[in-house]
Every structure is written in structure tokens, then in C-alpha cells.
Amino acid sequence: MTDRAASLPPLHSRVSLWRRFGRHRGAVVGMVVFAAITAAVLLGPFVWPVDPAQIDIAAKNQSPSLAHPLGTDQLGHDLLAGLLAGGRVSLLVGLVAMGLAVGLGTLVGVLAGVLRHWDAPLMRMTDLFLSLPLLPLLLVAIMLWRDSLRAQFGPEAGIFLLIVCAIGLTSWMQTARIVRGEVLALREREFIIAATALGTRPLAMIRRHILPNILGPILVSATLGVGHAILTESALSFLGLGFPSDVPSWGRMLFDGTNYMTLTPTRVVWPGLAITLTVLSVNYLGDGLRDALDPRRVRGAAR
Amino acid sequence: MFTYTLRRLAFSIPVLLAISLVIFLLIDLAPNDPTANLPLTIPPEIREQLRTGLGLDAPTHVRYLLWCKQFFIHEPLNLLDGMMGNESSRLRLQSWSTHTPVMELIAERLPQTLWVVGLSLVIGILIALPLGILSARHQHGWVDQFGTFVAMLGFSVPSFFLGVLMIIVFSVKLGWFPSIYDTTHRVTDWHSLGVQLRQMVMPVTVLALFNAAQFSRFLRASMLETLHQDFIRTARAKGMSEARVLLRHALRNAIGPVVTVISLAIPQVFAGAIITEQVFRVNGLGQLLISGIQSGDVPLVQTLTFLFAVLIVLFNLMADITYGLLDPRIRYD
Numbered sequence: 001m002t003d004r005a006a007s008l009p010p011l012h013s014r015v016s017l018w019r020r021f022g023r024h025r026g027a028v029v030g031m032v033v034f035a036a037i038t039a040a041v042l043l044g045p046f047v048w049p050v051d052p053a054q055i056d057i058a059a060k061n062q063s064p065s066l067a068h069p070l071g072t073d074q075l076g077h078d079l080l081a082g083l084l085a086g087g088r089v090s091l092l093v094g095l096v097a098m099g100l101a102v103g104l105g106t107l108v109g110v111l112a113g114v115l116r117h118w119d120a121p122l123m124r125m126t127d128l129f130l131s132l133p134l135l136p137l138l139l140v141a142i143m144l145w146r147d148s149l150r151a152q153f154g155p156e157a158g159i160f161l162l163i164v165c166a167i168g169l170t171s172w173m174q175t176a177r178i179v180r181g182e183v184l185a186l187r188e189r190e191f192i193i194a195a196t197a198l199g200t201r202p203l204a205m206i207r208r209h210i211l212p213n214i215l216g217p218i219l220v221s222a223t224l225g226v227g228h229a230i231l232t233e234s235a236l237s238f239l240g241l242g243f244p245s246d247v248p249s250w251g252r253m254l255f256d257g258t259n260y261m262t263l264t265p266t267r268v269v270w271p272g273l274a275i276t277l278t279v280l281s282v283n284y285l286g287d288g289l290r291d292a293l294d295p296r297r298v299r300g301a302a303r
Numbered sequence: 304m305f306t307y308t309l310r311r312l313a314f315s316i317p318v319l320l321a322i323s324l325v326i327f328l329l330i331d332l333a334p335n336d337p338t339a340n341l342p343l344t345i346p347p348e349i350r351e352q353l354r355t356g357l358g359l360d361a362p363t364h365v366r367y368l369l370w371c372k373q374f375f376i377h378e379p380l381n382l383l384d385g386m387m388g389n390e391s392s393r394l395r396l397q398s399w400s401t402h403t404p405v406m407e408l409i410a411e412r413l414p415q416t417l418w419v420v421g422l423s424l425v426i427g428i429l430i431a432l433p434l435g436i437l438s439a440r441h442q443h444g445w446v447d448q449f450g451t452f453v454a455m456l457g458f459s460v461p462s463f464f465l466g467v468l469m470i471i472v473f474s475v476k477l478g479w480f481p482s483i484y485d486t487t488h489r490v491t492d493w494h495s496l497g498v499q500l501r502q503m504v505m506p507v508t509v510l511a512l513f514n515a516a517q518f519s520r521f522l523r524a525s526m527l528e529t530l531h532q533d534f535i536r537t538a539r540a541k542g543m544s545e546a547r548v549l550l551r552h553a554l555r556n557a558i559g560p561v562v563t564v565i566s567l568a569i570p571q572v573f574a575g576a577i578i579t580e581q582v583f584r585v586n587g588l589g590q591l592l593i594s595g596i597q598s599g600d601v602p603l604v605q606t607l608t609f610l611f612a613v614l615i616v617l618f619n620l621m622a623d624i625t626y627g628l629l630d631p632r633i634r635y636d
Contacts, residue, residue: 029328078568128318128322128325129610130324131322131615132322132612132615133570133611133614134574135576136572136577136592136604136607136608136611137326137608139593139596140329140330140608141329143596143597143599144330233459235462238461238463238581239578239581239593240593240597254464254467261470261471261475262475265475268467268471269468272461272467276459276460276461276464277460277463279458279459279460280455280456280459280460283455283458284455
């Protein structure tokens with residue numbers, strides 16, 4: 001289904017935009033939770049300065065205790081430190097992959113909307129991408145490229161680059177469709193026609209008049225895109241084709257934990273909860289943004 | 304309508320060919336050596352012969368056309384021969400790791416996946432129907448709030464986490480259901496049927512929950528739109544019972560877009576089954592794909608991926624056609 005989100009209102013109504021956003025309880029809670037998770041993941045190592053890679057075989061498979069608040073795994077890694085480190089990987093993948101997908105989607109959408117004779121081929125390409133079986137292709141791509149990229153860029157950067165590119169290149173289509181629709185609607189507006197009449201060059205037109213006015217929908221799909229990217233990454237890691245155990249993301253921690261779930265079930269629960277909470281908060285945030293940016297929806301909800 | 308269907312069917316052939324080419328090139332251009340997993344003691348010239356034996360020395364376009372010939376011409380003809388009871392000797396798509404025809408591997412795994420996916424669709428729809436109708440009838444009521452929350456959970460909880468959680472609670476702690484799906488189990492009497500149902504409960508529930516979340520939201524939106532229309536007010540003014548208004552008048556008008564959404568969602572359910580099968584160790588198509596990927600079995604992976612693409616194109620087509628059939632106001636010609 002195509003999402004109808006209105007363009008960003010003019011400057012003087014920014015205040016009411018905030019108020020509308022603030023009235024959406026779920027969105028505010030979502031924003032707070034997401035900010036808290038980000039802060040915990042970034043500042044956590046200063047509060048809990050345990051090396052997640054430190055092995056302590058004597059203290060393996062422990063239940064939560066004061067020394068290890070979330071317990072330890074089969075090699076005696078501290079799981080709280082691991083969870084914080086894994087969160088940095090997961091969130092970074094989510095943000096960078098979303099940036100790539102939204103950038104690509106915006107580029108394709110704006111090009112298709114502005115250049116008339118590029119519209120049909122670009123949209124056919126988008127349709128083709130939408131009918132590709134993405135999950136199998138992602139798995140295949142990661143399996144086939146993993147070793148050569150790891151050899152080229154080092155074990156951590158290589159797999160990071162591969163996963164971010166794979167997710168980014170396969171999730172730009174929705175953004176492209178939304179952006180194209182917005183640009184097409186915008187093209188009929190008087191101020192664009194006036195700008196054309198004044199002789200504005202195409203690039204300046206896109207930068208000064210089109211992009212600022214479609215910022216709202218782009219922002220919404222960027223927010224929802226973060227959740228999608230984190231979910232995809234953790235699914236890949238769970239299938240054993242994402243991050244390896246030495247650079248664990250939340251998905252990989254969950255995957256590694258499943259073998260020990262009869263012994264220490266909390267090993268599975270914490271990373272899973274972390275993924276769920278992050279995605280849930282981002283989705284609520286995106287929902288609230290969409291409602292705040294689209295005055296029609298708010299009126300519909302108040303009826 | 305009929306000519307429209309024919310036109311769409313004809314148009315999907317070049318689309319599928321384009322997709323098959325994209326998939327083939329993606330897999331083919333990647334740096335991958337099928338002999339890399341073999342023991343290191345095999346000398347390089349034998350390795351070269353092995354690669355030649357797999358047909359890897361031919362140029363890319365020749366291998367692509369060969370794959371097309373085997374998939375589009377040989378396999379259907381073999382199927383026909385098989386049905387007539389004839390023995391056929393055409394060259395078939397061979398798996399590199401098991402050296403058996405790919406199609407036989409797929410036919411072996413298909414029933415498990417179809418059962419799980421099919422049941423989860425049916426149960427998802429059965430949950431979504433009352434939830435969507437009641438959410439729309441009492442908008443902002445507690446059913447609606449509950450439905451919104453469940454849908455949000457459905458979109459945000461990863462299926463593998465939900466699956467693993469269910470295993471911890473229901474298999475490890477309570478011991479109600481087996482955590483591993485036994486595909487060699489044969490249903491012969493009531494008792495074995497019970498065992499079969501019990502092992503299907505968890506995989507089906509996980510998938511069904513996601514289906515229900517998605518379908519109920521669309522049904523709610525569609526019902527809301529219908530319930531605000533004049534003919535509903537007329538129906539109520541005539542003194543019809545609420546159930547009749549909802550089911551006869553509103554639902555029939557609202558169900559069209561929802562059927563489209565369900566049809567578009569079916570390929571996604573198959574993709575979701577890849578993950579769910581991995582969680583519950585169901586040896587269906589998803590597990591075949593994963594094991595094929597891990598052993599570098601290119602023909603198997605290529606064929607399976609393409610079959611997933613066929614599913615997507617087919618159900619997109621079906622969505623358009625059923626939309627036209629269910630709503631006579633839609634005219635394609």
C-alpha cells in the first residue's frame with residue numbers, strides 16, 4: 001500500500017507540528033525509548049567498563065549476579081558488555097543502511113518525478129526490484145561475497161560494508177515510490193511553475209524548492225527504514241549469514257544463545273528484547289511523525 | 304476481463320525472464336568456487352576437471368541459456384512424461400552437492416512448507432476477520448486499542464525471537480509441544496494425528512500472528528471507509544440488525560482490497576517461513592535453501608530463488624485479477 005504523507009508545513013507552523021507530535025502519546029514514548037537505547041549503547045561502556053571480548057572460562061554459563069548482571073556465556077564473556085557492544089553494531093547497521101536506502105530511493109524518486117522520459121524506465125526498474133525475492137537473494141549475496149570482502153577490508157569492516165550495502169540496495173523501492181508521487185504532485189503547484197518561469201535551473205530547483213518540500217515523507221520513511229534495517233540485519237545474523245560471533249550484533253547473540261537456551265534462557269531473551277524494543281520505538285516514532293506531518297490524518301482521528 | 308488476464312499473463316513472461324537473468328548474473332558474477340570446500344589434497348588439474356565437469360568452463364550466456372532450457376523446457380516435459388508413465392532421458396537440472404535432480408529435492412520438501420504456510424494463512428485470516436470488523440465497528444474502543452497494539456507488536460517482534468521465546472516457554476519450561484519438527488512422522492491413526500498437530504502448533508502460530516496483524520489492520524481501514532458511506536446509514540435506518548449491516552453490507556464491500564493484500568502477502572509468508580523453519584527445524588523449502596547456500600550448490604539456489612520470484616509475480620497477478628472479479632465497478636478493459 002502506498003503511504004500518503006503530506007509535505008512539510010511552512011516554517012511558522014513548526015510549533016504546531018511539535019504540538020501535534022507531542023499529542024501522539026506512543027510517538028513521544030517511542031522517541032524517549034529510542035533515545036534511551038541509543039544513549040545506553042553509546043555511554044554504556046563508560047558506566048560498565050568490562051571488555052566484552054574478555055574470556056573467563058572459570059565463570060562460564062553463569063546466571064545473573066552482581067559481578068555479571070546479565071550472566072555469562074559458554075566462554076565466560078560478560079553478557080551486559082556484549083549486549084552494549086552488540087547494540088552499537090545493530091544500531092550503526094540500521095542507521096547506515098537506512099541512509100543508503102533513503103538516499104538511493106530519494107534519488108530515483110526525484111529523477112523519476114522531475115525528468116519526464118526517465119519516469120517509465122525508472123519505475124519499471126523499481127517494479128522489477130519489488131518482484132525480486134529479497135530474503136533469498138540477500139542470503140545468497142552475503143554467502144558469496146563474504147570471504148572476498150573480508151579479505152579486502154578486514155574482518156569487521158568487510159562484513160559491515162557487505163551487510164549495509166546489501167540491505168540498502170534492496171530496500172529503497174518504497175521510498176522511491178513515495179518520493180516520486182510527492183514530486184509529481186508538487187510539480188503542478190504554482191510556486192514551482194513560477195520558479196520555472198523565472199528560469200531556475202533544474203539542479204537549483206531540486207535543491208531549493210523540491211527537496212525541502214518533500215522532507216516530511218522522506219523523514220517518515222527514514223524512521224521506519226531504521227526499524228526495517230535492524231530487523232533484516234538480525235534475521236540475517238540469526239540465519240548464520242550476518243555478523244560472525246567475533247563481531248556480534250544483537251541478532252548474532254540471539255543465534256548463539258539458542259544452543260544454550262535450556263541452560264541459560266536469558267541469553268536469548270535480552271538480545272531479543274533489545275531488538276524488539278528498538279524496532280517498536282522506532283515504528284511508533286515513525287507513526288507519530290506521519291500523523292503530525294499529515295493534518296488530514298489528525299482530523300480523521302479526532303472525528 | 305478475460306483478455307486482460309491473457310494480456311497480463313503474456314506480460315509476465317518477459318518479466319520472469321528478466322528476473323531469472325538478474326538472479327543468474329547475481330549468483331554468477333560473485334567470486335565463488337564450488338571446489339573450494341573439497342579437501343586440499345586434490346591437485347589443481349583435477350580441480351580444473353571437476354569444474355569442467357560441472358560445466359563451468361562455458362561462457363556465461365551459454366550457461367544461462369542452458370539453465371533456461373533445462374528449467375523451462377526439459378522439466379515441464381519430464382513432468383508430463385512422468386504423468387503418462389513414460390521414462391524420460393532429458394538432461395535435468397542437477398544439484399551439485401547431492402547429484403540428484405533439483406526438482407526432486409524441491410518436491411520432497413514442498414509439502415512441509417505448504418502445510419505450515421497454508422495453515423498459518425487460514426488461521427491468520429480467521430483471527431483477522433473478527434478483529435478487523437470489531438476494531439472498525441468500535442473505533443478507538445478497547446478492541447481497537449488492543450488490535451493496534453497487537454499489530455504494532457507483529458510488525459516489530461522478530462519472528463525468530465517470538466519462535467525461540469515460545470520454545471523456551473512451551474517446550475523447555477512447560478513441555479507441552481516438541482521444539483523440533485519431525486518430518487518423518489506419518490499420520491496413521493488418531494494418536495499420530497494428535498502428535499502431528501502438536502508439533503505444528505508453534506511454527507504455525509508464529510507465522511499466523513504476523514499474518515493476523517497485517518490483515519486485521521487492512522480490514523479495519525477498509526471497513527472504516529465503508530462504514531462511513533450512505534448505504535450503511537440507509538441499511539441502519541431500515542432497522543436492519545447490526546450483524547446483518549456489518550456482515551452483509553459492510554464486509555462485502557470492504558473485503559475486496561483485503562483479498563488483494565492477502566494475495567500480495569502470500570510470497571512474504573513463504574519468505575517468513577524460511578526463518579520460522581530454521582527456528583523449529585522444519586526441513587522444508589527454507590531449510591533446503593539455507594543448506595544449498597551453505598554448501599555453494601548454485602543450481603539448487605538459483606532454481607529455488609527463481610521459484611520464489613515466480614510466486615511473487617504470480618500472486619501479484621492474482622491480486623489484480625481477484626480485485627477486478629470481486630468489485631464489478633473495476634473495469635480493466
